[in-house]
Amino acid sequence: MPAKKSYAFAEAKDYRDFLEIKHLRTKNHLVLVALASYMLFSGLYLLLAGYPGMWILKLMIGFFVVLGMNIASLAYGKESPQFYEINKHITTLGVFSISVAMIFMFQAPASIPLLFLAYAICAVYQDIKVLLVSNLYMIFTLTMIIIGFPEYLHLIDGSLESVLGMVFFFIVFVLMLTGSSFIIAKQKRFFYNQIALQNELEFRHLDLLMQTGKKYVNEHRVLNLEMYYEKANEMLAVFAKSIDIENPFEEKLALLKDLEKAESFQDAKEKHPDLTEKEWNRLQDLLIGKNTKLRKIALKIAHTVDVDVKKREIFSETYYKTLQHQNDSFETKVVAFAIFYALLRKGSNVIRPLSDEEIHDFLVNTDFYYLVDRRVMKVYEHDHDVFEAIIEEAYGEGGNA
């Protein structure tokens, strides 16, 4: 069994976590609504069924504690997302404890499905740790009831069939719930990861685009910065005049123009002694002549202008790029990997040839692993020195074309 792979691009982790927390907040709202409804219906039933006031009071206190924790976590979660994390576990334990308390209060089979209700509420989090806690709590409670309090299920005089039926089908039910929640939680991770991965890929493609385009800008076209700053200054001066304010842009434009030419902070400091390093770093993003953020924005806009997503394209897996499409034959998957590997080893004018070590490390240890057919990967992992030998023979010593 291949070891668990790590996500490619460590930089994407923060964005993945950001997506997780952003949606966890919405899920917390859903749980809050479910909890409040649970409390309302329980209170109403206890009142109508004429249960003692003390019982109702104790149960309501339990509900209020869990609800209070949820509301507090939602408020403090804005400051520190850890509150959301803690809240998930407190709510899970709280909801299950309330359901178990009710089972002991009612001592009847009708109260057993309250455990399923608790499970349903906690499943909203779509979290594997919550799933584990829920499972343990549910299995422990059901085992305890079947062994210690069979009268709750009316099993005392029950047949062997009833007891075995309860045990077996409870196990099947818990297995089903576990499998379901596990895959749903994983699927959610898949989406978050794909979005985070695309963001990082976009950032790196913009870098690559600027690096490859640089040659073009130098050899075929000169970015006339003098003109850029002169025109911007003229336009903004007219704008400042039109709204009757002193031109606040001129000085900043002059500074930026100098920064375009400066090779280092020290260079810039000589001409602008008041310039701080922090300001220097910040203003680098505003320079259009260098490979900086502003240039990235310009390139992103230029490549976004024509992008129009049609509704039918959503959920289309055509965009999921892999070397092991389900409908492809084994031969096609082999050929696809061979082309992929040979291309990376050969390189081109815009991508440098990669070594086998570089390819092997990144391919085998990250989620790129799953883009290749497992049988093909098995051969590559086991015999990648043969691949190296083939490439050396084809491309020459060192594998460079």
Add this chain to the structure above:
Amino acid sequence: MKEFISRLMNTEFLPMSEVRKIKVTLVMALLLIITSLTIPFSFFLDYTFRMKLAVLISLAVIYGIIVVMIHFNRIYASIQVSIMYAIAVTIFYTVGTTSFYAYLFIYISLTILIFYQELFSYLVYGLALLGYGIYYTITHVDQLAPTEVMPGALYVYIAVLVVFYLIFLLQIIYNEKLYTDLNYDWVRLNHIIEHYQETILTYDDRDRREEHEPLIYENLSFQKATDEISVFIAEQYQKHGSDIVHVLDLFTYIHERGLDNILENEEISTAMKKVAHRLDKYLLNRRTDMYSIVLNFYSEFVDTEDYRENRYTYKLNDLFASQVERLIGLTMLYQYLVNEPTRKDRWEQIGRVIDEETLDAFFSSDKMHEFLTSEQRRFYQENKTLFEKFLIHNGDGEERL
């Protein structure tokens, strides 16, 4: 089995189609357990021997049909049949016995529906199950809920079942919306990245032409490398591994003749046309999935700046501290976009600028939200004449005529 568990544990790296297959396989495993348990349990059920035998044989046959469906990748159909199978088992048990475990089957079947996370199936089959569950509770209230133990137990059963259904309905609707939004972002980013890749490959091709290098698929050392790697992998699994060379020959042939010509050629067999069609996404004469995967993989080796919190931010407002800097940024962006060539010209080279009308339409559209605030867009609208009068020039220093 090992392989299946490995894939199950790594579902967050797999596309939806793969996950769907895993889900249905998992459901089938659980249905196999249930069906196997049904054989001994059927002795206790209140049916004639003939009836039991007929049901068990039918279940076995339908089970076999679903397995065949999965084998031939008919995943949607197998999902539907497996749901109906679970409902049939539920009816078989609930009609055959009054024990509490039969009631559990209603929850087990609902969980299978939840597992698939298909809104339509959950609404149709789920509502049918819910209706059946309520009917069953009302008709079997004496066995399920002795009134002397818990007053109004019938209503508790019904209320819990309904709330259980509703919570998961809410969760499925929420997931559906969330995944639609995430998918939209994902497809959009995919398109944008593909555009970057097209530009990068255009630069690559221009450099190749300037250096008089052959096309990659015509390069003999590349052909030798792909041939030998493919044969080596294929030989590990097949007796005649060298047959794979025919697939590679076809791969080169598609480049020479074009896919359409091959598909229209009556002399070429249907099987060969199928392979050709599957190879199309890996061709090397334009941006294909192959180039996308290669460039995505290569992104790891691109020089990129260290991680900063605003790495994926492209909005001027979030990047620059003052209004002055933001407006300077806006004028520079406009100048770059309207004066620098960022799109292909008639010679398929990056030699054309975005025309003013297109840029104006884009600046005025909602798509600019990613880069500008409403105020900045209003600034542009109100000062459009200034932008056009001062900022449109040829970036190389010449005034545009």
